[in-house]
Amino acid sequence: MNFPIIILGVIFYIYLSDTLLEPLFQAEKNLQKTVKETLHELNIPASTIQINTQMLSKSIKDEKSLKRLNRIAQATDDLLALYNQLEYDIKTQIDKIETAEFYLDEILRSSINKFQDIKQDIDIKLQIERIKINTDKNGFIKVVDNLISNAIKYNIDKGHIDICFKDNHLSIYNTGKSIDTKNIFIIFDKYYQEDSASVGFGLGLNMVKGFCDKNKIAIKIDAEENGTKITLNLSNII
Numbered sequence: 379m380n381f382p383i384i385i386l387g388v389i390f391y392i393y394l395s396d397t398l399l400e401p402l403f404q405a406e407k408n409l410q411k412t413v414k415e416t417l418h419e420l421n422i423p424a425s426t427i428q429i430n431t432q433m434l435s436k437s438i439k440d441e442k443s444l445k446r447l448n449r450i451a452q453a454t455d456d457l458l459a460l461y462n463q464l465e466y467d468i469k470t471q472i473d474k475i476e477t478a479e480f481y482l483d484e485i486l487r488s489s490i491n492k493f494q495d496i497k498q499d500i501d502i503k504l505q506i507e508r509i510k511i512n513t514d515k516n517g518f519i520k521v522v523d524n525l526i527s528n529a530i531k532y533n534i535d536k537g538h539i540d541i542c543f544k545d546n547h548l549s550i551y552n553t554g555k556s557i558d559t560k561n562i563f564i565i566f567d568k569y570y571q572e573d574s575a576s577v578g579f580g581l582g583l584n585m586v587k588g589f590c591d592k593n594k595i596a597i598k599i600d601a602e603e604n605g606t607k608i609t610l611n612l613s614n615i616i
Contacts, residue, residue, distance in 0.1 A: 420461060428454045463585060466520060475514045482509040482548070482612075486541060489522045497530050501538040509543060513615040517589045524586050525550050525608055532606070546616055551607040 431451040438444055483506045490502055511518070529539045529552035537553035590597050596611040 424454055424457050424461060428458065462520070466517065466585070475517070477513055478515045479510055479512045480515055482506060482511050482543065485515075485519055485522055486526075489519070489526050492523065493526060493530055499536045500530055500533050501536075502526075503538065503540050505540070505542040506548075507543065509612075509616060511612060511615045513593055514589075517593075518615075521586050521589050521610075524583065528552075528583070537605075546613040547609050547611055549607055549609040551602070551605055553605040556601045556603065556606055 428451070431447055431454060435444065435447055435451070438447060483504070486504055486506060490504065526539070526541075529550055533539065533552050533554045539553075540549075540551045542549055587597065589595075590610065594614040598609040598611075600607040600609070
């Protein structure tokens with residue numbers, strides 16, 4: 379006699395759950411939509427500021443004005459970097475990240491080209507064969523960009539960067555002050571910076587660690603005599 383009552387109870391519970399939870403699901407969808415649209419709109423004014431500061435820097439000759447303009451340009455670059463990081467973080471939480479096949483050497487060459495204007499007299503050598511990998515392409519590009527950017531940022535005048543691939547391991551070595559061994563275990567913490575005087579928010583390496591953990595890419599940091607080498611084991615995505 380209790381069986382029909384149990385069935386009715388289950389049916390009532392399912393109906394009640396759907397009735398109560400449907401507004402919550404709809405609210406979450408609306409929130410996700412609002413976040414995406416707002417994030418997209420934030421990129422437009424920041425990009426506009428960046429483009430106009432670049433144009434103004436070509437016509438302004440006054441040294442003080444140029445310094446002020448450079449500060450605006452740097453703040454805009456920082457804002458866009460945070461935007462890119464936030465966009466990627468939200469995308470990984472809300473959307474399904476699709477994997478794709480692409481060539482490692484193409485990603486590295488593209489990343490090196492991005493930093494041609496800021497690398498100045500730093501020599502970058504790339505020794506890599508044509509290797510196809512399969513992973514979240516946008517996420518991997520951000521990893522490579524962050525590592526190369528840091529290799530430039532913490533380098534020395536007329537220093538060099540060596541990027542090579544061997545036995546499924548990608549290594550990026552840069553000359554400069556060797557990382558303090560006591561900091562190796564905390565270097566991937568959010569907001570950590572080896573050099574507190576450097577520009578930036580210390581978010582890059584934390585993102586690198588998050589991506590590598592998610593994709594089972596082991597990271598190794600070696601403090602060498604005249605620089606630092608970071609090695610990624612890409613076996614899991616080749």
